[in-house]
Amino acid sequence: MVLSPHSHCNIGHSERTQSEDSLTDEKRSLALFVRQVMSACLKGYEYKVRVISADEQEAIELNESINALKPYQLYALIEAKNVLEQVAKVEKFTNKRVFVVNQNLICLAEGENIGAVNSEGTSNQISKHLDIDESNKRVAFRKSKTVLPLWLDKYLFEELGAQYAPEHTRYEYNLDLNENELKVYLGTYFPRSYAEIFCIFDNIFQNKYIYQAYKNKKDINIFDFCCGTGGELIGLLSALDKYFHDGKNINVIVCDGNEKALDYLHKIIDKAASLSRHKYRFVSIHKEIKNFDDVDKLDFPSCSFDIELCDKVCCEFISHGVNKKSYEYLASFLSKKLSKDGLLVMLDVTTKCEGTMMFYPQMMNLQINKFVRESSEIETLLPLSCATYKDCRIPCFTQQTFRVTHMQKKDDESRVSYRMLCHKGFKEYLMSNNFTKSKTHIINPIRYQQNVEGAYCNNSKGNKDFIDSFNINI
Numbered sequence: 001m002v003l004s005p006h007s008h009c010n011i012g013h014s015e016r017t018q019s020e021d022s023l024t025d026e027k028r029s030l031a032l033f034v035r036q037v038m039s040a041c042l043k044g045y046e047y048k049v050r051v052i053s054a055d056e057q058e059a060i061e062l063n064e065s066i067n068a069l070k071p072y073q074l075y076a077l078i079e080a081k082n083v084l085e086q087v088a089k090v091e092k093f094t095n096k097r098v099f100v101v102n103q104n105l106i107c108l109a110e111g112e113n114i115g116a117v118n119s120e121g122t123s124n125q126i127s128k129h130l131d132i133d134e135s136n137k138r139v140a141f142r143k144s145k146t147v148l149p150l151w152l153d154k155y156l157f158e159e160l161g162a163q164y165a166p167e168h169t170r171y172e173y174n175l176d177l178n179e180n181e182l183k184v185y186l187g188t189y190f191p192r193s194y195a196e197i198f199c200i201f202d203n204i205f206q207n208k209y210i211y212q213a214y215k216n217k218k219d220i221n222i223f224d225f226c227c228g229t230g231g232e233l234i235g236l237l238s239a240l241d242k243y244f245h246d247g248k249n250i251n252v253i254v255c256d257g258n259e260k261a262l263d264y265l266h267k268i269i270d271k272a273a274s275l276s277r278h279k280y281r282f283v284s285i286h287k288e289i290k291n292f293d294d295v296d297k298l299d300f301p302s303c304s305f306d307i308e309l310c311d312k313v314c315c316e317f318i319s320h321g322v323n324k325k326s327y328e329y330l331a332s333f334l335s336k337k338l339s340k341d342g343l344l345v346m347l348d349v350t351t352k353c354e355g356t357m358m359f360y361p362q363m364m365n366l367q368i369n370k371f372v373r374e375s376s377e378i379e380t381l382l383p384l385s386c387a388t389y390k391d392c393r394i395p396c397f398t399q400q401t402f403r404v405t406h407m408q409k410k411d412d413e414s415r416v417s418y419r420m421l422c423h424k425g426f427k428e429y430l431m432s433n434n435f436t437k438s439k440t441h442i443i444n445p446i447r448y449q450q451n452v453e454g455a456y457c458n459n460s461k462g463n464k465d466f467i468d469s470f471n472i473n474i
Contacts, residue, residue: 025147026074027051030110032147033410034076037093047080062107066099073111079104141445142203142471146195148406149238155271157407160264162187164408182260186229192414193231193311194238195404196347200418201239204343206473209430211243213341214306219249223305225313225334226289227254230265232311232347234272241276251281253305255298257288292323295333304339310346312416315360318353327367331421335378341426343381347418350399361417362395368419369393379427382420383469385441385457387427394458398443400470418470430472441469 031051038047052059054073063070078090084103091098099107148156156162164187177185205211214220220240224233233254240250252269256262262284273280289295314326323329327346334344346368348360356363365386372380372390380386383398400418403411422430440456440463442448447455457469467474 025145026111027053028150029145029147029405029410030074030076030108032405032407033094034078034108036410037090038078041086041090041093042078042080042083045080045083045086047078047083050077050079051075052077062101066101066107069099069107069109072109074109076108076110077101078106078108139442139448139466139468140471140474141468142473143199144401145403145411146198146202146405148191148194148404151271151275152194152234152268153406155268156186156190160186160267162190164188164406164412177258177261179260182229182258182264185261186264187408188412190229190231190234191404191406191409192402192412194235195402196235196414196416196418197232197309197311197345198235198239199402200345200420201236202242203470203472204420205239205243207430210341210343210472215244215246217248217306219251220307221303221305221339222250222252222307222309223300223334223337224252224254224309224311225330226310226316227256227262227265228258229261230254230268232309233265234268236307236309237272237276237280240278245277248278249281250276250278251283251303253283253285253301255285255287257286259286262286289317289322292329292333295330300337304342305337306339306342308334308338308342308344310334310344312348314346314364315348315351315353318360318363319355321355324356325367327364328371331368331371331378331419332375335375335421338378338421338423340423342422344421345418346421347416350397350415350417358395359397361398364417364419365398366393366395368421372421377424378421379424380419381422381427381430382418382472383441383443383457384436384467384472384474385443385460385469386419387431388436388441389457389459392459396443396457397454398469399446401446435474436467439463439465439467439474442466443469 031049034049038049052075059075062075069075081104083106084100087098087100087106090106094108096108099109101107161183163184165184166188167184205214222236224230227233233252237250254265266284269280269282285298287294287298310330314330317326318324331346338344346364348364350359350361352359353363368380369386369390369392372378380390386392398417399415401413401415403413405411439460441460442455443457444455445468
């Protein structure tokens, strides 16, 4: 087989003959992964890597000669003189099967296209483990994987000196991070926060009613409470860029107690603004929150917010003794500032709180359910199970998995729990057809895949059809 000259991604050592800007997220994810592996496997080799889709002519020709490639969606072709000699090494490094085309060309494949695709990006084999109808195998899970935009990837790691080095315990509390620790945070946790919020709003803005409501806005007001370096905020801004092409005035207010983190966010926002079709107005409030009196005293502009983010905040407040009822308090405080069609996202980690011996998702669900029961104005929008059974008092463990690929790591994983709140009238408008009551709600896709306890909302168990309770577009 002869390599065609119209390659999609050529990489020799660190050389690229075509910008990765032209690649889809899936292609760029595979290209980054293969480049990382080949830099270790093929030291001293002159090599090229190209990523092609299964529907391209070159892939069709490959399928004719290598039948085992047919189930896959993407192919990474690695060309180097006598690369056949390195097949065993490549398989060891990648833990994947390597297909040999000829002495100088090998192939890695990704994305088996068999059955329904679940939230983890793999074939859904759940029907082998659960007694459900064939027609119910295909659960439409919302998007859970993404790739850092190329500009952001380069800016974080090449200009700001971000470092990928996971240290979970050190970064449970982020107020006092120093310069070097912030660079680790930028390289490790910033991309995860980006992916979580980008994927959430990628699903939200696909809803035609929400899309139309935000399309009609000339100004979009955003508040990010305890923003840190702002990975979640940049994820939201990327989703707005993806879905809204008319230039909007995006007014962003952030608050955080770490001045160095705010300095980094200023730089990243400036870079994002230079590439956006929208006009940004950015205001930061430097305020250390020692108790909830400090929250009440925050000096806000007199406006309502269309989107509010409270990302991995409550776990810090609870673990450091600010207030054990942080979810309930902040849901009340932030929702007072929501516009009539505004959305409040409260997202947190899924670890156990040593002070209460409960998992944070359980505390979140109990406290926010209590707030919603007592509120005449605010209700839950996501998960759909909590929107449907708002009188629930069960401390269930909701968990969602997200993955992000960047130049330092392929499919880096984070597991979080989140709630989305809005005004009662907006929720009733969005859910007027009441489609959720006759469904079994999946609140933990990993447990669903494993067929273990805790996969479903207890209030919904027993219904015939299964839905992803975090997908507003089922």
